[in-house]
Amino acid sequence: xxxxxxxxxxxxxRNHSAHVSMLGEDYLVERIGTDGDIDRAIDLISEMDxxxxxxxxxxxxxxxxxxxxxxxxxDAKKIARAAQKTPLVDGTGLKSTLEYRxxxxxxxxxxxxxxxxxxxxxxxxxxxxxxxxxxELGCRxxxxxxxxxxxIPVPVHSLKWIYRLAPIIMPIAxxxxxxxLYPTGKGQTTQDPKASAKYTRLYEDSDVIAGDxxxxxxxxxxxxxxxxxxxxxxxxxxxxxxxxxxxxxxxTTTPEIEGRSFGxxxxxxxxxxxxxxxVDDITEKDYFDMLDKLEIKPRVVRYS
Numbered sequence: 001x002x003x004x005x006x007x008x009x010x011x012x013x014r015n016h017s018a019h020v021s022m023l024g025e026d027y028l029v030e031r032i033g034t035d036g037d038i039d040r041a042i043d044l045i046s047e048m049d050x051x052x053x054x055x056x057x058x059x060x061x062x063x064x065x066x067x068x069x070x071x072x073x074x075d076a077k078k079i080a081r082a083a084q085k086t087p088l089v090d091g092t093g094l095k096s097t098l099e100y101r102x103x104x105x106x107x108x109x110x111x112x113x114x115x116x117x118x119x120x121x122x123x124x125x126x127x128x129x130x131x132x133x134x135x136e137l138g139c140r141x142x143x144x145x146x147x148x149x150x151x152i153p154v155p156v157h158s159l160k161w162i163y164r165l166a167p168i169i170m171p172i173a174x175x176x177x178x179x180x181l182y183p184t185g186k187g188q189t190t191q192d193p194k195a196s197a198k199y200t201r202l203y204e205d206s207d208v209i210a211g212d213x214x215x216x217x218x219x220x221x222x223x224x225x226x227x228x229x230x231x232x233x234x235x236x237x238x239x240x241x242x243x244x245x246x247x248x249x250x251x252t253t254t255p256e257i258e259g260r261s262f263g264x265x266x267x268x269x270x271x272x273x274x275x276x277x278x279v280d281d282i283t284e285k286d287y288f289d290m291l292d293k294l295e296i297k298p299r300v301v302r303y304s
Contacts, residue, residue: 003051004269006031006262007044007079008058009184010214014235018258022294023274029257029266031058036184038075042082050085053273056265058233060178062090064126067166075178087272087279091264092126094271094287098264100129102253102298103210103230107137110300112228112249113207114139120202122148122211124162125170130210130230131159142202148215149173149181155202183214203227213238220245233263243303250301261299 002025008014012033020027034040045055062080063072080088107114115137122144124131134141135158143162146152150169156162173181199219203209209216210230217238225246232253234242242250252261271290275282 001026001028002053002273003027004029004054004056004266004273005048005052006056006058006266006269007041008033008060008263009036009038009041009079009178010059011035016235016258016260016262018260018262020257020270022270025274027270029262029270031056031262031266033059036179038079038178041079045079045082045088048086049083052086054269055083055086055088056263056269057088057090058263058265059184060090060182061092061126063092064166064170064174065092065096067125067128067163067170069167069170071166071170071174073174073178074176087269089265089268089272089279091266091268093282093284094268095127095264096129097284097288098129098291099127099253100133102251103130103133103137105298106228106230106251106300110251112251114228116140117207118142118205119208119210120144120206122209122215124159124211125149125166127211128159128162131162134208134210135159139208142206144199144202144211144215147199147202148219182212183218197221232261235260239301243301248302248304250299250303252299252301254298255296256299267296 004027010033012035015031015033017030057079060076062076063070106112117139119134119139119141121131124143125145143156146154200221203221208228213231213233216231223246226248228249229242229247230251236259254261254267271287272279274290275286
């Protein structure tokens with residue numbers, strides 16, 4: 001049995017393990033959260049290095065590359081260095097193209113009413129493919145990158161502006177503590193009512209809410225009646241919560257494995273073991289040929 005471990009700087013309350021079989025290989029997949037403790041994440045990877053088949057790095061991206069240049073996060077680089085023997089991936093190799101395909105699948109295969117609708121993408125810089133798909137479908141998109149990650153109350157309405165802002169913001173953003181930019185630890189499981197009210201209008205004015213689930217949840221209002229949510233890394237409790245708040249459909253970019261959608265980093269880690277090449281030699285085509293071979297499709301939950 002192959003062993004995949006996602007070490008996340010997210011909340012330990014979201015820990016999970018599951019068994020899955022792919023192409024005749026049995027896998028134990030685990031997610032271990034360190035509650036925002038980067039040193040603990042480094043220690044865990046060091047302890048298991050060479051003893052597991054692949055690591056996923058969760059709760060943080062190693063780098064952003066969808067805007068034409070690779071911007072490496074200082075904190076993530078520290079974590080990645082701990083893996084000397086076992087391959088470690090963060091999902092970036094899959095994310096952009098996978099999420100492009102998911103949006104198109106939801107609209108064109110599942111027939112969800114997305115084309116031409118109002119869409120909120122909470123943060124696009126790590127999900128450029130998602131933004132490209134929405135714009136190709138003629139959606140009126142609001143990108144929340146400045147608001148959700150930096151606390152700057154300025155919505156962006158075109159990917160062109162994301163590309164223009166990246167060279168200004170990313171060299172600085174990648175050097176600050178990651179917790180300043182993104183919910184980590186208990187920030188992934190608690191919600192400040194004042195924070196929820198901050199961007200209520202953005203949710204109310206959107207037909208589709210898309211992007212990272214922790215950003216979505218941080219400001220999620222009590223009611224999202226009739227909204228389509230396209231996201232990932234949701235637990236069974238998250239799925240139930242979205243239904244209680246009135247979502248009409250949930251689409252996750254990775255399939256359900258024993259009650260939850262694991263992060264893209266986990267899926268990439270599994271694919272690395274199946275492709276059987278050094279990580280640096282694996283191409284985007286290798287990943288997507290394997291996804292097609294496995295017939296992996298997004299999960300679609302229709303609440304009504």
